[in-house]
Structures are given as C-alpha cells and as structure tokens.
Amino acid sequence: MTEVPATVIVIDDDPAIRDALGSLLRSVGFEVKLLASVSDFLKSGRPDGPTCLVLDVRLPGQSGLDFQRELSRGNIQLPIIFITGHGDIPMSVRAMKEGAIEFLTKPFRDQDLLDAVHVGLARDRVWLENEKALATLRARFDSLTPREREVMALVVTGRLNKQIAADLGVSEITVKVHRSQVMQKMRAKSLPELARMADKLKVASGEPQGS
Structure with missing residues (x-):
C-alpha cells in the first residue's frame, strides 16, 4: 500500500x-x-x-x-x-x-x-x-454483541467467570462462551492485552453495559 x-x-x-x-x-x-x-x-x-x-x-x-x-x-x-x-x-x-x-x-x-x-x-x-x-480497535469492539461487551467490561476488571455469571444472571458456561468470542473478535492473545484494548477504548469497567 x-x-x-x-x-x-x-x-x-x-x-x-x-x-x-x-x-x-x-x-x-x-x-x-x-x-x-x-x-x-x-x-x-x-x-x-x-x-x-x-x-x-x-x-x-x-x-x-x-x-x-x-x-x-x-x-x-x-x-x-x-x-x-x-x-x-x-x-x-x-x-x-x-x-x-x-x-x-x-x-x-x-x-x-x-x-x-x-x-x-x-x-x-x-x-x-x-x-x-x-x-x-473500535471496529472490532463494534462487532461485539451487547452481551459480549458486558462480559468484556467485567473480564478486564479481573472478575472470575463465576462472578461474572452471578453479575449477569447467566450460567458460567455462557460466560465462557462469550469470553471466548470476545477474545477472538478483539484478536486479543491474553487478558492483559484485552485490558489494554479496553483502556484505549475507554470501555466502562465494573458496570455491565446495557444490552
């Protein structure tokens, strides 16, 4: 190019x-x-x-x-x-x-x-x-579903899958699936890398985003 x-x-x-x-x-x-x-x-x-x-x-x-x-x-x-x-x-x-x-x-x-x-x-x-x-990065984030954005916002705070499941009122398996999708769509190789992406995007942490 x-x-x-x-x-x-x-x-x-x-x-x-x-x-x-x-x-x-x-x-x-x-x-x-x-x-x-x-x-x-x-x-x-x-x-x-x-x-x-x-x-x-x-x-x-x-x-x-x-x-x-x-x-x-x-x-x-x-x-x-x-x-x-x-x-x-x-x-x-x-x-x-x-x-x-x-x-x-x-x-x-x-x-x-x-x-x-x-x-x-x-x-x-x-x-x-x-x-x-x-x-x-914004384009990747925009490709996430509302629920995946909620999971991402909670994952980057360091909360465990079972804690996120309780926060969102879903099963732990469901959180694992969403978390895997988030990592794949954001092309993050690790949690620290995903956290850096969230920081750059100013993704709200701790509070589930509206679905």
Whole structure:
C-alpha cells in the first residue's frame, strides 16, 4: 500500500515569503500548499497524510495564534510552526504552551525551519498511526454483541467467570462462551492485552453495559 505523502502547508499573507518558503520546502522534497489566510485553509481542508503547518502570527482576518487556540479547543491535531516578524517573548511562550513545535522570528535560518518541519511531520505521522490503530480497535469492539461487551467490561476488571455469571444472571458456561468470542473478535492473545484494548477504548469497567 502506497504511503500518503507528507504535506507542509504555509499560511502567510506576504506572497514573496510564501514563494520563498515554498521553494525551500520543495527543494528538499516536501509536498507544499501555499495559502494567504486561515480562511483559505478552512476552504481547502487538511490533507490525508502527515501534515505540518507553517503559520504566520499576523494574518488578515483570524490571527495565527487565534487559529491555534481554535484548533486546540476543537481537539484537532495539527503540528504548528509559527513564523513572525513581530515576535515577543509573551507571544512565543503562549504559542509554545498551546503546543507549537517552534516559534521562529524572521529572518530565520532555513535549517531551523526544516528541522522544525521534520519534527512536526514525525509527530503527526505517529498521531495518524495511533488514530488508525484506534479505529481498527473500535471496529472490532463494534462487532461485539451487547452481551459480549458486558462480559468484556467485567473480564478486564479481573472478575472470575463465576462472578461474572452471578453479575449477569447467566450460567458460567455462557460466560465462557462469550469470553471466548470476545477474545477472538478483539484478536486479543491474553487478558492483559484485552485490558489494554479496553483502556484505549475507554470501555466502562465494573458496570455491565446495557444490552
């Protein structure tokens, strides 16, 4: 399966800076999108593959810092490298606290930007892989019947089959059958592995889920 290429998105209202950054990034093999404003980004959307955003602090309409805060509030993962000709320490501290990869003041060294882009893309690549793995787990969990989900929620707390049977008002044999189905459908090789899956999925433990 072909890997989706990484993309660097540059948002800067100065055409000369956009073009210069675009040339620099393309020269080392990156896919690049050059945009003049946050609204342009919102219209075009985020690419499918690993993505990093090179964002000017001062932009027409919504500022770069305000956009970063909006993404954070929406729990939208997107590595950001800020560039600015008007930076100050409080501004850079705010950006870094909100999770920015780097805060570069113009003029900056090309290598400093490229290093930050590599960090940002690596971070996004890991995040996308984790999201893909979580989506696979969710699909497996969705394949369970309501009763199997109840059994899974109780199994991962360490309760014995006979205790689960009493909790659910069924026979111990029935619990064993459901437990076997859960392990098979979730593709868990052991109870600790199933417990880790339940933790990632935030499966309610201890309380039987509605059937």
